[in-house]
Each structure stands twice: as structure tokens, then as C-alpha cells.
Amino acid sequence: MSCNFKIILTGASGLIGSAIADALYKSGMNLVLACKRSQKLQDRYLSDDKSKRAYFWYGDLTNEKACRELVEYAVQQMGGVDVLINCAGVFNFSALEEMTYSRITDTISTNLLAPIYLTHLVLPYIKTSACPIIVNISSIAGFSSLPEGACYAASKWGLNGFIHSIREELRKKSIHICNISPCQVKTLSHHSDTAIRTIAPENIANAVILVLSYVQKTSSSIDVVL
DSSP, rough: OOOEEEEEEEEETTTHHHHHHHHHHTTTTEEEEESSSSSHHHHHHTOOTTOOOOOEEEEEETTTHHHHHHHHHHHHHSSOOOOOEOOOOOOOOOOOGGOOOOHHHHHHHHIIIIHHHHHHHHHHHHHTSSOOEEEEOGGGGGGGOOOOOHHHHHHHHHHHHHHHHHHHGGGTTTTTEEEEOOOTTOOOOOOOOSSSOEEOOOHHHHHHHHHHHHHHHOOOEEEEEE
């Protein structure tokens, strides 16, 4: 890619998020890496980040104030935002009758409400970018049934509905809304069935790079299923 995007990446310390962060950093991007807590994440970039391309923000994105602080921090550190990548997610898998209220609300708040609110907050800044892009890391659970994962599936069905709706809403403003829906991630042990198709986090990270490059070249939004 010829453009050094200014990017907010949420969920940057998770399996998928850390792989995406590494790929973006190696591609020369300017990053605000957001997660709840991870000294290891910061340590991984400090020794190499002589050009100050990686910044770190820690907080709980189920909190309205925290979402606002993240966007303000990114604008302050990078001077603007070109790309928002909503990657933060929780995987609360249980039969519904075994789920607690806090686990249900945590799933919906993290996987659905946080991406919606962050998109809302970032729009005033991202619309001034030469190539504004919002990438959502969804899941194939967003268009399929998932026994013992009903709340997770509901959050991803909701996210996909938001993605397709906001894409049409923002189309005339040339803000590109993209969606990546991976299958189960390797080493994520919420299911023991070895027959289930899995994908490496690095493959999802490669898809993010390809999506950014595709949008930059074509000025078109794209959905990717992995």
C-alpha cells in the first residue's frame, strides 16, 4: 500500500488483534492499539518503534466515556484518523440457561454496541480523510446458527445488520465500510470438535491488509468470508 494510514485498532492484545497489529505495523501504518490491559503488547513495539508509529490505549470499550477517550486520544496522537478497525470481541459460549446477565451484557456490549458507538464517534474525524475506511471483524456466526453460542451469534448478526445499513447510509460520503467474517480461529478452545474448520489469526491479518489495499485502489467497500 502506498498510504501510511492512521489507524485505530481495538482488541489489539487478542489472538486476532495482535496478529492484525503486527501486520499493520510491518506495513508502515501509524497505529493506536487499544485493549483492556497488556504490558506485553506495549513491550513488543517499544524497542523497534523509533519512529513513534505505535501508541497504546487501555480501557473498557463497554464504557461510553472510554470509547470517547479512545477516539480523542487517537486524534491527539496521530493528528487524525483514516481507518477504524473494530476487532475487540468476547467469546462467551454456554447454553443460554447457563449464561448470567453480566455475561450476556458483556457479549452484546463488546461485540455490538462498542463498534456502533466507536463508528459514531469517529465519523466527524474520518470523513476528512482522503481514504476513510471502517473495517469490522465479524464472524460466520453472524449469518448462521450457533447452538450454545446464541448470544455471541446474536451480537454478530446484529453487527452485520449494522454494517450493511451504515454502508448504505455513508455511501454518498465515500466512507467505506468493510466486513471480515472468519470461521473459528485456531487455538481458540471454545469447541473441541476437530472436524470444525479453523483459520490462523495471521490469515485474518492478511485479509485486513488486502481489504485496505483493495479499498485504496478501487474506492469500493468489500465483504470477506474466511
